[in-house]
Amino acid sequence: MTGPTDHVVVVGAGLGGLACALHLAAAGRQVTVVEREAVPGGRAGRLSVDGYEFDTGPTVLTMPELIAEPLAAVGEELSDWLELTPLDPAYRAHYPDGSTLDVRTDTVRMAAEISRLCGPREADGYLRFVDFAGGLWRLERDAFIDRNLDTPLDLVNLSLLKLLGMGGFRRLQPKINQFFRDHRTQRIFSFQAMYAGLAPHDALAIYAVIAYLDSVAGVFYPRGGMHAVPKALAGAAEKHGVRFRYETTVTGVETANGRATAVLTDDGERLPADVVVLNPDLPVAYRDLLPGSRRPRRLKYSPSCVVLHVGSTRHYSKIAHHNIHFGTAWKGTFDEVINQGLLMSDPSLLVTNPSHSDPAAAPAGRQTYYVLAPTPNLDVAPLDWRGGLGRRYADELVGVLEQRGYIGFRDGIEVERVITPDDWAAQGMAAGTPFASAHTFSQTGPFRPANLHPTLENVVFTGSGTQPGVGVPMVLISGKLAASRVTGVAKNHGGRVA
Numbered sequence: 048m049t050g051p052t053d054h055v056v057v058v059g060a061g062l063g064g065l066a067c068a069l070h071l072a073a074a075g076r077q078v079t080v081v082e083r084e085a086v087p088g089g090r091a092g093r094l095s096v097d098g099y100e101f102d103t104g105p106t107v108l109t110m111p112e113l114i115a116e117p118l119a120a121v122g123e124e125l126s127d128w129l130e131l132t133p134l135d136p137a138y139r140a141h142y143p144d145g146s147t148l149d150v151r152t153d154t155v156r157m158a159a160e161i162s163r164l165c166g167p168r169e170a171d172g173y174l175r176f177v178d179f180a181g182g183l184w185r186l187e188r189d190a191f192i193d194r195n196l197d198t199p200l201d202l203v204n205l206s207l208l209k210l211l212g213m214g215g216f217r218r219l220q221p222k223i224n225q226f227f228r229d230h231r232t233q234r235i236f237s238f239q240a241m242y243a244g245l246a247p248h249d250a251l252a253i254y255a256v257i258a259y260l261d262s263v264a265g266v267f268y269p270r271g272g273m274h275a276v277p278k279a280l281a282g283a284a285e286k287h288g289v290r291f292r293y294e295t296t297v298t299g300v301e302t303a304n305g306r307a308t309a310v311l312t313d314d315g316e317r318l319p320a321d322v323v324v325l326n327p328d329l330p331v332a333y334r335d336l337l338p339g340s341r342r343p344r345r346l347k348y349s350p351s352c353v354v355l356h357v358g359s360t361r362h363y364s365k366i367a368h369h370n371i372h373f374g375t376a377w378k379g380t381f382d383e384v385i386n387q388g389l390l391m392s393d394p395s396l397l398v399t400n401p402s403h404s405d406p407a408a409a410p411a412g413r414q415t416y417y418v419l420a421p422t423p424n425l426d427v428a429p430l431d432w433r434g435g436l437g438r439r440y441a442d443e444l445v446g447v448l449e450q451r452g453y454i455g456f457r458d459g460i461e462v463e464r465v466i467t468p469d470d471w472a473a474q475g476m477a478a479g480t481p482f483a484s485a486h487t488f489s490q491t492g493p494f495r496p497a498n499l500h501p502t503l504e505n506v507v508f509t510g511s512g513t514q515p516g517v518g519v520p521m522v523l524i525s526g527k528l529a530a531s532r533v534t535g536v537a538k539n540h541g542g543r544v545a
Contacts, residue, residue: 048505051321052533053077056310058297058336059326061089062519063509065280066117066526067324068289073120074534078289079318080281081310083296086274087281089326089510090474090481091519093274096462098410099358102273103466104481105519106399106417107369109260111267113523114276121287128279130270132404137266139367140235141451143375148231149367152265165229176226176236179213180259186210187256192515195528196493215253222252234373236262238395241421242518244349244485246381251488260520268368268404276519292318300325300336300506307506310336322505322533329496329512330477330484340503343496348424349482349517350384351468355418355441361459362414363400365452370398372451384421388428390440394447396420413461420444425468425479432467441465483511491516498529507532 055071057064060082068078086093090104108131115125125131136149148164151157154177162170190206214222223237237247239257269275285291295316300323301309307323325332333342374380374393383389399417402409409415420440423430430436441463448456468479477483484490498513500506509529511517516525 048322048499048507048533048535050306050505052505053321054079054319055322055324055533056081056318056320057324057326058300058310058332059089059510060084060087060277060281060291060293061326061510061522062091062277062280063511063522063526063529064089064324064326065277065284066523067326067509067529068284068526069117069280069287070120070527070530071533072284072287072289074530074536076533078284079292079320080284080289081292081295081297081312081318083294085294086278087291087293088274088277091273091277093272094356094464096356096358096464099356099413099415099462100272100401100408101356101415101417101464102401103356105273106397106401107261108267108269108273108276108519109264110520113520114280117280117523117526118283121283123283123286128283129275131267132270134266134268134368134404136367137262138235138369138371140231141370141372142231143373146231147365148235150235150262152263154263157262161232165232169227169229169232172226172228173232176223176255177259177263179226180255180263183210183213183215183253184256184259184264186213187215187253191492192521193524193527195498195531196514197497197499199493201493210253215251217252218248219250219252219254220247222255223247230377234377235371238371238373241350241381242482244347244385244482244517245487246378246385248378248381250486251491254486257518266369268401270405272401272405272408297336299338300503302337302340302503305502305504307503322507324507324509324529324533326508326510328476328483329508329510331475332508332512335475337500337503337506341501346477346484346490346496347487348426348478349480349485350421350427351424351471351478351480351482353420353422353437353440353444353468354466355416355444356462356464356466357416357418357460358409358462359414359416359456359459360412360461361453361455363453366398366400366403368400368403370400372396372398372448384423385427388423388430390422390430391420394420394444396444396447398448418444418448422468425472427478430468432469437465437467437469440467477512483517486516498525499532
């Protein structure tokens, strides 16, 4: 980046914006974060209703070392800001035949669990998968994820040949099937492709790393919920001189002579800036804050979801903190949501029960539940969610839960909030999805929308819409990558500066 970079204005206090602010503060920049809400977090928000506490965004936390990294940049220790509890099991998978599989991050115990359910040959396949996926993650992180990629030529190195040799550019499901033969293990180690916006049959095998992070590296719960993560990052940033402007809505970026000069707010204020970092969903940032600039090409978006936040009198002893309930259908379910624009005829659901680990998430004797059902995004199917479909679908999902063992779930509901793709769109998410653009080959790595504006030399993007992509770990890395655009300081990979 050329020109002055002393004063940086970060628009949005999401995880990417906060990580970026910490790295910039560590590099001696004067940083102002402008956030429209009253609290930090962005998608990782918090909803409080009648004593029930709900995380409004991600609920699964992996790779806490990526939270520690921006804190360490300013000399802070993660343990001083967050209390993290490893979840055991990380997930409990519930299958249509009534069987269950506890996903444990201890490989010896997990192999024993798989052997119990599926036999010793399947357990051997699991151990081979752990070696494969762990090597894949280490290779991808150093060579491709944790660096800025400007052109496809940035991919050309020895690591690319290693990745090809590992089968990273094959399809995910066939690769998973090389290790697992039981449909139950095949599903639990490939469903994560939906996080990348694709069916396992269409995603590249490089996305096996998501299953590795979820199922092997460990899943954690922060005391106070996922919203405790942005609170911690914001607290540390403020301690180290970052200025926060909450309840302030940015309406545009002022530009002149190919540079951003200030951000403009809805109350008429002008905040001068040497550099502007934009944390809103990238396509929406272009549309709403940079209307006159060149936009990225039309993108293909990930599926969306309906989320039920439920405060309940009912407790279920056979569930874990995170639960995956698989329907009988598999490949057809992905096709319905991603290609046909239909609601799942045989839903697979994520049910998170935060009060299982943190009783403070609910009033005494009560429970909180977070139920997530993948749905088409608004580009694929602009369904009439506000016309009663949201309520009807929520009722249908409650019925599905009762059929799958949550006896009396409907009668136990004291508090309920239903979030639909229309609500995600209203919060500023393109195509009404919180999962950003899909990780197709043409939207991955250097082909994903860049974090450096093509014509405004001092405008940078962070968040899931840019490199490296979707998910809490990737968004935290995106904050560091955005900061390195400003400071010119980046990790050295094999003699090349990212």
